[in-house]
Amino acid sequence: MLNEAKVFSKEHEIYIKSVKRKKMLIFFTQISILIIFFALWEILAKFKIIDPFLVSQPSRMIKFLIKLYNNGELFKHIFVTCYETIIGFVLGTVIGTIIAIILWWWDFLSKVLEPYLVVLNALPKIALGPIIVFWVGNGKTAIIIIALMISLIVTIISVHTGFKEVDEDKIKLLKTFGASKFQILKYVVLPSSVPTIISALKINVGLSWVGVIVGEFLVAKEGLGFLIIFGGQVAQLDMVMLSIIILSIAAYLMYAFVASLEDKFLGWKN
Amino acid sequence: MLNEAKVFSKEHEIYIKSVKRKKMLIFFTQISILIIFFALWEILAKFKIIDPFLVSQPSRMIKFLIKLYNNGELFKHIFVTCYETIIGFVLGTVIGTIIAIILWWWDFLSKVLEPYLVVLNALPKIALGPIIVFWVGNGKTAIIIIALMISLIVTIISVHTGFKEVDEDKIKLLKTFGASKFQILKYVVLPSSVPTIISALKINVGLSWVGVIVGEFLVAKEGLGFLIIFGGQVAQLDMVMLSIIILSIAAYLMYAFVASLEDKFLGWKN
Amino acid sequence: SQKKEEKLTKVRLNEVVRSIFYAPMYVAINKGFFNEEGLEIELSTGQGADKTMQQVLSNNADIGFCGPEQVIYLYNQGKDDYAVLFAQLTKRDGSFLVGRQKEDFRWENLKGKTIIGGRPGGVPQMTLEYIIRNHGLLPNKDVNLITNIAFTATAQAFKSGLGDYVALFEPTASMLEKEGGGYIVASIGKASGEIPYTCFFATKSYIEKNPDIIQKFTNAIYKGQLWVEKHSAKEIAEAVISFFPGSDIKLLTTVIERYKNQDTWSKDPILKEEALSRLMDIIQSYNRELLPNRPPYEKIVTTEFAQNAVNKIK
Amino acid sequence: MIKLKAENISVIYHTLDGETEAIKNLSLEVEEGEFICLVGPSGCGKSTFLNVVAGLIKPSKGKVYIDNEEITKPSNKIGYMFQKDHLFEWRTIYKNIILGLEIQNKLNDENLKKLEYMLDKYGLLSFKNYYPRQLSGGMRQRAALIRTLALNPDILLLDEPLTALDYQTRLVVADDIYKIIKNEGKTVIMVTHDISEAISLSDRVVILSKRPAQIKNILKINFSIKDRTPIKVREAPEFKDYFNIIWKELDIHVE
């Protein structure tokens, strides 16, 4: 698989070209879908085939974007939401992993808590929002805690499952070295669960966004979730739609970042 | 591992006993936690250490339960929500699997759609709720579609990943038999993905409940989600808490049911 | 009666939230006034005025029921088939100011105090700020306003110690009082004066196409209003309780009594220009940008149906 | 009669990192009923060659003929067995064995009777309703063989079919499989890493070079003993000589 020579055969060049052409085609199709989508939206809205009052219109959204930018408010809202999301995300991952470690350490506890975790997982955390608000007040903390609640259980369950799937023989090997339980955790269980943890992270990105948006619906005075709610109240669908689109982009970027962690931490994989 | 004899050694009887004792202990602890939790809640609320206006109180909830039951409304609400959840869950699984099959079949499409799936996955679907509502109206359909949206993307991604992980050699084997692509799907790809599909189902149970509740927040006139939102609006925490608890029980039962499917369909595993 | 039911025309109505504040409408449904008019109401809840408006515009509802501000905004956005208000149900704000102790309340006392209000951009919050301004205080300067808490969480936030006052709708305000969490010290509705707080509307085209339905609908609403006027709080509570699962009849009665006393419900469905103009004042004083132009009354309101109803029904 | 002919086969794998020449100009003729073993350093291209013969990979150059017909896609005349048995865990042994017939729509009484007969003959009849995990490795490998034979191929391609078994089982199963294949009169190309196995089973051993695979030598195996079986020939005097020749040709050193 290593490069055998710098000069490739003709056949290989044809192959490389066809691969590149295919990639281009995929990329082109992706871009086309985007363009067609927005163009169609714009045109249909223009000719009132779809009602711009209901679904807004790209040109209106851009106008609104410029206005928000000129106000200097655009980045404030984006920043606030991203900040809350990142905090919620990091906390969710760290606390979730710590609890998973505790459950791994103390098997009895994990058995006892299992049905409770299942129930908590299926529970619509959003219903608990108001309770959170009066426990921790109405600041950013409440938003972050709501985001935490939504991502935490999933993290615990998936990381704990990952821990339990660690190769028994690797643990046995460490035992023959006389390793303590803590060393087993440090040297085998944690590092070999890195792939699991990263895939939990990927899920968490999505959940953290959901959590923060829900939280902002409940208590925020700024942020994209706030804009969505406020835009609804003052009948500004442009604001609502623009916020949703910015949200998608931000969520995608964050996901891409986490996915890039995968390459970094799992370098030994290829 | 097979029973070697009906008469077990003394050592074995001790072992069996200790296993049973441990199970009992776990069960007992679980029950105790429940009892203590509710007792503490009741007592603390009674002595106004925690405010029953804010978090309700078990005895009030029971009173409310009885009232709701006498009204004949209890089962109506439970039934509505369960019905919507089951429909959303089944549709999510079926449609998700079908789309995953399409993506498996048509690799180009799957490559083109990949980033869109990522974005959709990371997007807080709750923000799209209102859009759904005015597209499909404000009936049960909207609720089911919201539940679908929340579970669908996850199903597609995880089932499609499962499909791609099917042993290449098994596929090769079928090709040597001259199998068509459809036969490969039918004989290898689908059956060997059953474990993946079932674990997707387990996740979907949770997501469907969340989806239905969110949907009911948005449009319902009945169901547990409606009770929660309405209870919140009229500051009836008893209603909110009772609904959340009923919800937990229902969600757990549904999860247990799906987990029992696992035993049934994966009988060949042990 | 079988035959009669077959002839009923179905009307899809979307209310903004489920609230005892809208008692006359529920009375009209439960007492069969709509059926008498040959209509059958399919009621749904929008959970937000914006969503109610969307329901109507997307043709998922025939008639919307929420604050007129949505209709005003829509007109200003230049939609051809805009919405038109044709009947009014409540003529005041339905919320109350709840304080921590019984007091001889004067709005001027609020200086330096903190109030939990509604979400920014919503009419309840605008009205509150309008009243504060009318009493010579500047919102967020003389009076602290907490506006970032969702409608469903404000009572709990107050009870758990936040703020000096909270603006609450019923039955939450009475509940809180009953629980010893506070005392109703003032009616915001009384202080604001008459405004068209919650009204029925439909798109212009729908009204043009279905004047008879609108007329029948208005008739039924008017009958409801008359019924409410003539009956005691307890009777009203009994008539509407089926819309409020799990509610306490006593509490409902208290609340209805309170709304009755302060003249919350319009006696007739006629929406007056003066009242609408006050609402627009309130919005503009809150934030001029929200309402750069004031839509003409004749365009967005029709009183024709309400007049007819008042004339016809005794 | 020549059953299979590979003519100037070359295979180049392409990846974005570069190209890998797996087979270079390899030609081979196999007689009907012959048992051929391919040996060669690991990664030299043995499996690739089998894939080309099976019509699963199109060679970059060259052609494969079976009964003088060119092969371009998987042919019914060929049965392929892999290193792992690849029995489907979710199907019983019986359901696994009829898989090929099911796919080719050949589930008729005649074929099923033949299968039943094979199951019986090769000692699996009483296990036909068991799931694969309930069988030992040797039994599973025999089941995989029956699955392959069920389609009645003329040519069997075996890619290290015994490597997954432990040493003793391997000797016994090799014996079994040899008998079965000879019984049915099949033409066989088998890949193995085990020199002794190659000698004990085959009529000719083809020794391949390092990647890209080229033929280094072809050794005709002849034993003086009668009633040749794989276990018996291990004690034949010629055995050790063949072993040494191949050992040297392979030029093994691990670095």
Place this chain on the structure above:
Amino acid sequence: MIKLKAENISVIYHTLDGETEAIKNLSLEVEEGEFICLVGPSGCGKSTFLNVVAGLIKPSKGKVYIDNEEITKPSNKIGYMFQKDHLFEWRTIYKNIILGLEIQNKLNDENLKKLEYMLDKYGLLSFKNYYPRQLSGGMRQRAALIRTLALNPDILLLDEPLTALDYQTRLVVADDIYKIIKNEGKTVIMVTHDISEAISLSDRVVILSKRPAQIKNILKINFSIKDRTPIKVREAPEFKDYFNIIWKELDIHVE
């Protein structure tokens, strides 16, 4: 001198379905520097025995002594190697090799120098910063051996350490490992399925019965040739005789 003594070991596994007697009353004494091979039917209890000796499983009955001290938990005097190399994929070869030292807090210059020396001697020095997946199976198995030797155990327990390798590599690595172990003067108990391997490596071959494992026979291996190496002894005249004895004792038939 007797290095290791197992006395009347019995092991019973318990599951909810029932109990499995894996070892019954097994006693064995191993001299210092001896190389012992355990052979026996699969599933008979060989790995279980090694686990007991390593102190990983408490036997239901019986005791194990090393240097006359009873073993109750994993001891520093013992090194254990498994069928798979179990190198940690996320650590480089060097980091893998120092793992035991790291755990026992023995990362001093002396030990590290010794490791460097071993890496060099056994041909892995230039690969020390590679990740396991970049190495061939044979190299990985050698790295696993060095990891075990790094802690300088007196006794090595090897559980089919070569099974994962292909046949040729296996012969060569067996040779390598034999040299390394003899060099370092270790006492060894090795489990293998390969009769030839057992004969070519060990001083004594212990043949176990079917489960529950009991000693069926112990065979002392003596070769007349000088400079014994595993590959050489395969050509010794006694080799075939030992093979046949063990083959018969094992009484192999696959059903």
